[in-house]
Amino acid sequence: MYQYDAVDQDFVADRAREFREQVARRLSGELSEDQFKTLRLMNGLYLQLHAYMLRIAIPYGSLNSRQMRRLAHIGRTYDRGYGHFTTRQNLQFHWIKLRDAPDILDQLAEVNMHAIQTSGNCIRNVTSDPYAGATAEELDDPRVWSEAIRQWSSLHPEFSFLPRKFKIAITAAPKDRTAAKVHDIGLMIRRGRDGQLGFEVIVGGGLGRTPYVGPTISEFLPANRLFSYLEAILRVYNRHGRRDNIYKARIKILVAALGAEEFARQVAEEWAKIGPEGDLPDTELARIRGAFAAAAFDPLPARSEVFEAAKAADPALARFARNNLRPHKKPGYAIVEVSLKTIGETPGDATSDQMDVIADLAERYGQDDIRVTHEQNLVLPHVRLDDVPEVFAQLQAAGLASANVNLISDIIACPGLDYCALANARAIPVAQQIAQTFADPDRAEAIGELKIKISGCINACGHHHVGHIGILGVDKKGEEFYQLTLGGSGAEDAAVGKMLGPALPYDKVAGAIDTLVEVYLRERREGERFLDTYRRTGVEPFKEAVYADAH
Amino acid sequence: MKALTANRLIDGDVVFWKAGTWVERFADADLFDDAEAAEAAEGKAKSQPTVVIDPYLIDLMESDGLWAPLSYRERIRALGPTNHPAHGKQAEGGEVIEALLSADGAARSSGRVNLIKRK
Amino acid sequence: MPTLIRRQDNDQFVLADDPFTAVSDDEGLPPGDVIISFTRFQAEGDSLLAEGRAVGVRLEPAEEVEALAYDLPRIAVVALAFPKYRDGRGYTAARLLRQRFGFGGEVRAVGEVLREQAGFMVRCGFDAFVPADGSTPQDWAHAVHRHRHVYQRAADMRTPAYVEREGG
Numbered sequence: 001m002y003q004y005d006a007v008d009q010d011f012v013a014d015r016a017r018e019f020r021e022q023v024a025r026r027l028s029g030e031l032s033e034d035q036f037k038t039l040r041l042m043n044g045l046y047l048q049l050h051a052y053m054l055r056i057a058i059p060y061g062s063l064n065s066r067q068m069r070r071l072a073h074i075g076r077t078y079d080r081g082y083g084h085f086t087t088r089q090n091l092q093f094h095w096i097k098l099r100d101a102p103d104i105l106d107q108l109a110e111v112n113m114h115a116i117q118t119s120g121n122c123i124r125n126v127t128s129d130p131y132a133g134a135t136a137e138e139l140d141d142p143r144v145w146s147e148a149i150r151q152w153s154s155l156h157p158e159f160s161f162l163p164r165k166f167k168i169a170i171t172a173a174p175k176d177r178t179a180a181k182v183h184d185i186g187l188m189i190r191r192g193r194d195g196q197l198g199f200e201v202i203v204g205g206g207l208g209r210t211p212y213v214g215p216t217i218s219e220f221l222p223a224n225r226l227f228s229y230l231e232a233i234l235r236v237y238n239r240h241g242r243r244d245n246i247y248k249a250r251i252k253i254l255v256a257a258l259g260a261e262e263f264a265r266q267v268a269e270e271w272a273k274i275g276p277e278g279d280l281p282d283t284e285l286a287r288i289r290g291a292f293a294a295a296a297f298d299p300l301p302a303r304s305e306v307f308e309a310a311k312a313a314d315p316a317l318a319r320f321a322r323n324n325l326r327p328h329k330k331p332g333y334a335i336v337e338v339s340l341k342t343i344g345e346t347p348g349d350a351t352s353d354q355m356d357v358i359a360d361l362a363e364r365y366g367q368d369d370i371r372v373t374h375e376q377n378l379v380l381p382h383v384r385l386d387d388v389p390e391v392f393a394q395l396q397a398a399g400l401a402s403a404n405v406n407l408i409s410d411i412i413a414c415p416g417l418d419y420c421a422l423a424n425a426r427a428i429p430v431a432q433q434i435a436q437t438f439a440d441p442d443r444a445e446a447i448g449e450l451k452i453k454i455s456g457c458i459n460a461c462g463h464h465h466v467g468h469i470g471i472l473g474v475d476k477k478g479e480e481f482y483q484l485t486l487g488g489s490g491a492e493d494a495a496v497g498k499m500l501g502p503a504l505p506y507d508k509v510a511g512a513i514d515t516l517v518e519v520y521l522r523e524r525r526e527g528e529r530f531l532d533t534y535r536r537t538g539v540e541p542f543k544e545a546v547y548a549d550a551h
Numbered sequence: 552m553k554a555l556t557a558n559r560l561i562d563g564d565v566v567f568w569k570a571g572t573w574v575e576r577f578a579d580a581d582l583f584d585d586a587e588a589a590e591a592a593e594g595k596a597k598s599q600p601t602v603v604i605d606p607y608l609i610d611l612m613e614s615d616g617l618w619a620p621l622s623y624r625e626r627i628r629a630l631g632p633t634n635h636p637a638h639g640k641q642a643e644g645g646e647v648i649e650a651l652l653s654a655d656g657a658a659r660s661s662g663r664v665n666l667i668k669r670k
Numbered sequence: 671m672p673t674l675i676r677r678q679d680n681d682q683f684v685l686a687d688d689p690f691t692a693v694s695d696d697e698g699l700p701p702g703d704v705i706i707s708f709t710r711f712q713a714e715g716d717s718l719l720a721e722g723r724a725v726g727v728r729l730e731p732a733e734e735v736e737a738l739a740y741d742l743p744r745i746a747v748v749a750l751a752f753p754k755y756r757d758g759r760g761y762t763a764a765r766l767l768r769q770r771f772g773f774g775g776e777v778r779a780v781g782e783v784l785r786e787q788a789g790f791m792v793r794c795g796f797d798a799f800v801p802a803d804g805s806t807p808q809d810w811a812h813a814v815h816r817h818r819h820v821y822q823r824a825a826d827m828r829t830p831a832y833v834e835r836e837g838g
Binding site: 026027028029032033047048049050051052080094095096097098099346417418419423426428429432478479480 | 558560561562563564565600601604605621622623624627628631632633634635638639
């Protein structure tokens, strides 16, 4: 993990102090709400339906046990004893008071955490692969670049008042676990023909009102030219992004308006003027890279007899192993996904007690390394197979052992109208109902990989556009209705889902999902996931079944 | 019938106008059946920028013989999140809370009066 | 006279007398030094300079600094407008003026200029400010000096963290 040095520590402490002053000036009336709102957003503080919401940055989804315990403590002390992990690997608290925010930021700074730029029209949390450093698939460790970009983008003097928010994701493996292609900038780490490290640069992807899979602007950018190129992209956007209409202000609109080729040309032109002076020196990259040096792994056999015996004796552990474990690059280790999608609970939420359990497990069994996925789950990336039975037992005791990762009940849902001032409809109860419908773990496994994503409004924080089944809450004459889409994907085969048909009322959604699953089970061929079957059959059999009553 | 609501600056809590001050329970809120009185109150509320943020009038409807916000969003603000019945003001219970919980139907989901600003 | 705050070479902030009069396109020109729009500068800039006046040019966010490039040696002040404080185009403009075109005159922030933006503005090369929030030079000095470290190189030539770390 990256360790803050004195510079980094001073930086977050100074920022917390600055915000404390700004809060005081707001409370005294020196700052108007209009002036203050931008400042508090740049520290991740939203005003929502019931209270303030604080979005704490978990840079590229990585944190250690000490930090997780501090989040648990903040949840207990200043909130209602729980937090919500988001689709950008951050953590949100939904019941925060403005008067506590400065203390909270101080306490975060003490453990090298912050809420810098988790909102506002600036560069947001850089998200990355939660398996970084643990998977054999990666071409390079994307955390190195994520951390470098985090620092470069923090209080960037030129790019802190962009036309709109700006989101960057970095992936380094063939399987994209970051939804890079639907980000403002998606960086895909590549090797050139001579083995040189570089990036395929995608610009102008996005969700929301106008979803786009972003075009490739540079097929291969040498890695040591990353920062000058980023500066060129941001400068073109800062100068030419629309500022007249917030719904048309993202970079994806600019890229679509200019066309990818012209946009790339403008970036290249600016990039040539910036030159290598705009790049981060190799020494600094090496320093950051050194911080992510491989943890010490024990030389173990690939097969763990302890683990195998435990699986044979406990079908629940076997199911957990089937669905929640991923191969680790080191023999005898596993990547353990911890589902925050317990049937009947709020997706993505963890109580402070549960956070403490994760912290303990990471410290004791996981090299003190915890990750957040962009699908609202957690990961212990380095667990010895020998230890998995014990880890599983403790997760079970804490209600964290749902063996449903990537299955139908592993639903992503934004907080929706229950919490969010922007929402048109609720997302959480819809997710809960669907999860209940598919509570039978055998049935869920039989269905296989099926990613349902629910957003309570068109801002798409639930990433519904890239759900295999996407659900968008809309307001029809004050009632909650839900638009279903099919065939989206946020992975390397990124695609925007297509509308199924007219929006359905709240009480018809779970049933419609059931119908869609029945069609899939009927139509599927050997080895096909839901997404594959849909891509083969098209929407007709699904549409017909769901809207059969209408005929 | 209308009520006047806002979020309190210091803690973000949902509050309602009552005779020049702010109360936490919808049950205690002033109700306005006179547009002028409602707008006068709104005007006064807007002159309290260090007390509340963004005060606005909301439409009400009848439920169980009591008044409830017309819009679903405003009912959620007055009650709390539907996924945690122990969180928010709904935990208090009582007659008005019950009326809010059983209120049905809505016009626009925001329930704001004059939401659409014409330039 | 609107308040003009200037950042001096020694990083001090002072209240300054403003010798320039900002003149809109439909106003008659007073004697002395003036700041005029880019359009007006294109029409009358040469003759005003020939009169021996110091001339400043005001750029709106959509007007690009490149258009001024050839005239910069003759221009005393570039006033970059912030119609809304959230409009961040002025930061790019200032940075390019300093770092790409080597402009040595005054770069002035006008419009909705708030002390909370002081840090960003100074880093981008602004050295004069007409605040809209009644803030004082002390307020600006305080805001600018809030951060002991910066991560990026910018127009202010402050040492970025990665150089600090090398012992630089």
